[in-house]
Amino acid sequence: MPAHHRSSRYGRYAGGPDPLAPPVDLSEALAAVSEDVMAGYSPEEAMREFLRRGGRGREGLDDLSRRVHQRRRDLLKQHRLGGTLDEAKQLLDKALRLEREQFLRDARMDPMDRSFREMQLDGLPRSTAAAVSELASYDWQSDSAREAYEQIKDLLGREILDQRFAGMKQALENATDADREAVAEMLRDLNELLEKHGRGEDTDEDFQDFMAKHGQHFPEDPQSVDELIDTLAQRSAAAQRMLNSMTPEQRQELMQLSAQAFGSPDLMAQLGQLDANLQALRPGEDWSGSERFQGGEGLGLGDGTGVLQDIAELDALADELSQHHEGANLDDLDLDALARQLGDDAAVSARTLAELERAMRESGYLQRDQDGDLRLSPRAVRRLGKSLLRDTAQRLSGRPGARDTRLAGAAGEPTGATREWQFGDAEPWDVTRTLTNAITRTVAEGGDAGRGLRIDVRDIEVAETEARTQAAVALLVDTSFSMAAEGRWVPMKRTSLALHHLVSTRFRGDRLQLIGFGRYARDLRIEELTSLPPRREQGTNLHHGLLLATRFFRKHPSAQPVLLVVTDGEPTAHLLPDGESWFSWPAEPATLRATVQELDRLGRLGAQTTFFRLGDDPGLERFLLRMAERVDGRVVAPDPADLGSAVLQEYLDARSKDADDADPWG
Structure with missing residues (x-):
């Protein structure tokens, strides 16, 4: 196809703030801030109040805060813990059903052996964890039943790893023994790196070697050992908060089941050591909190940890949106987190509010006095006075939409100043300024001023006059x-x-x-x-x-x-x-x-x-x-x-x- 026939497809710009978007309009913000200042607020308080309320057709901080708190409530109302326990019980029930079906199909099976096995299965404890532990040495007659039972160990291993490393549950599905050994080796190397870091003996080369060997397990792509520790500690703390949120019965059941994970006690020992290292390196994380889940959708260990991370992120966003801490400004907002939790529209609203705050501070409308307090600048007062005068003139004339109150003196001498012509003006034109404006506009629009001029109403300027009486x-x-x-x-x-x-x-x-x-x-x-x-x-x-x-x-x-x-x-x-x-x-x-x-x-x-x-x-x-x-x-x-x-x-x-x-x- 010829190049000039190629079609182009356009979509929404997604590379950050739209570079072609118009600058934020400060008029509404200035009017709102000025009104509150006149009511007795300080300019700082007035600006905060405007940012909380938002503008016409624009969300404010209060709107975003409400959405953050609603999202948090929805997560707690939608989910419940124990999804991994439910799934393990389903696999156990499946294994027992398949095993009993095998008893019925196998006519050559010794009746005494069948009776003994049935008694053994019927006598299993009601606890899923205890039953799984008791069946560890059971000689399965059904290959399908044995496979379902082994899936319990595989599930527990993947879920426990997914608690610490997001995405590990899916990555290790249908994993081989070699895959599991690679994970065990990664855990040993990770604990060695963290212990060296805790002693202050690690080097940047140690981190680079670790990432070169095991980087596929860390999609977050940390750039330093501290970034790696931050990522792991946040998720590990969320995993601990999930355990804290369970009932005592659920926690006990889970701990007993965890011993069966991958059939590898060494794996659990390495994970325990990892949690200890992370808690020692990041004691400031919330390791003791808990939440009350009330929903019906069961969460597995990995998903539940993710939800607890979401809740922690929502709590951080709520704190940022409140702007209560000293020195707070909207540039501190984590827009990526806001987009993750509430969608791109919320991030756009927050970015616009941050731009408004920045523009108000940089526009010259607010300035610091000798005491360091923020005040409306003379420029802001002039702009506000102009707006109020226009509104007052409309009330006074009784003719909404009439010309602005651009009054010089009445019936007096010229002041030497000029201004744009407004509808209803009777003052004489300033010919020089009018012609200069016409020439400038004609050239700017691509015309040739040498071939003649057409005066536009926008070009006209009139002479101001001074009143005769002071x-x-x-x-x-x-x-x-x-x-x-x-x-x-x-x-x-x-x-x-x-x-x-x-x-x-x-x-x-x-x-x-x-x-x-x-x-x-x-x-x-x-x-x-x-x-x-x-x-x-x-x-x-x-x-x-x-x-x-x-x-x-x-x-x-x-x-x-x-x-x-x-x-x-x-x-x-x-x-x-x-x-x-x-x-x-x-x-x-x-x-x-x-x-x-x-x-x-x-x-x-x-x-x-x-x-x-x-x-x-x-x-x-x-x-x-x-x-x-x-x-x-x-x-x-x-x-x-x-x-x-x-x-x-x-x-x-x-x-x-x-x-x-x-x-x-x-």
Whole structure:
């Protein structure tokens, strides 16, 4: 067939992570982590929580842990021990049946001899092990019966070896005496190597010689004597746990039967020595544990040991997935073990979570502060603020899907900066940037810019403008514990982030000060406010917050002062002359008097004031209405979910009064 007619067949890539797969999307992870940080989690805890929950359409660590524990329960419910004893009993019953059938067929057999043999068989002990031992010197009349009896010894030998060397049961099926002697020689050489290693006298050449001679018995292909010991010790310990899991009667029966294995006491002696060597070299393995099997499917010694190894591997996976130990990260997950136990899909889910964790740490969205604690970086805060501003704008406009709130100033002078055109923009085009973008795109798409240009909407950039009037905005947010207790903590932070992003990116001439007030008030950077945890402290010190707002406005005397206050409770604290906070509930007249006096000072500065009342407290409603009347301000009572749009609307309304009545929303 000509080469160009050859067909190709394609399948799922199986060489590890798909090299053509797109990089992990951090947007969902960042949003989830940021939301939990604003609720009071540390960034480290928030990231762990996201990894536990997983994302949309993606398993998390909790899902994988549930599957691991379910797999463990299923193994215990499906199986029971004693399969080798059952099989040995079946072979013994078969041998006795064939022998008795031979008595009936052999007419020349001496009646006295037949009677004696029948009595001998009828008088065998009920114990399979004791019966097998008693028949060791029996002179079988039926060749088929003798063969079935010899199969018991062969079965026991293969099962006992399979406990220590996975796959040995199948490898030695129909084995010859030479095959068995080769195994016995391997055991002698192995014990000699392990004993030398225990004394520190072995060399790498000793290991290489052993593997060259007996490597076919070790499909795991260990590369050093320590790897060989690890592999053997894990399986030997699992074999011991299987014996521990048996009933005392099963253990006794098995030990008696084991003496018949291959009819070779030397084999059992070598295996006993192997177990002793391994336990001495790896005492940290679990040699004393046990499990309670409850199922109906009998397990042979080799298969049962394999199941105990699976259970140990599942326990290790459960510990890795819990991520509880210090310094834990998802790169520690054994993906091969996860694929073995739960399938390739589980390994893919775990790998994706590990990539997300690694990408979050390396992306710059999380960074260590001076104390070594993990925090949201300024980059993460900007990205979060942009997202929150977009959501708030949609609520404010009432037109989902409308253009982003990419606001520069309104009806003012160009700032010198440009940005991508968005639907609804009325700003003038930046012709130079637009043409440059068109040329760059045309060349990148394989076109010839010298033969003409076709401008695409993606090429257009518009000039940003500065608002004509500068504003100084003080956003006071209540940080008392009631805000967190009543579910208003996160909406307050989301509002602050959205306003901060709007001012810092679209009204750059304005100045914004975030002020939190609880028992005391303090100026807050946006990064501090974002990660501020709720504190169980009493006091709503609006007086102190207003003092800080007054100080801020006086630093910007040429700017229009805008005061925005978010609170869910009446003032219960005020600042004393010595700087201490005085708390009293119900509020004392002195607290109310100090708060009102400071508000009056702000009124004389010309501050445009809006109070945002959260909750339905009638006392708070009356108090804020009276406060607003004193300074010709307003009271707004939004739902917490609409707090952001309410605050942004008040800010924009306050600006528009001194910006030629321009509408910054377009």
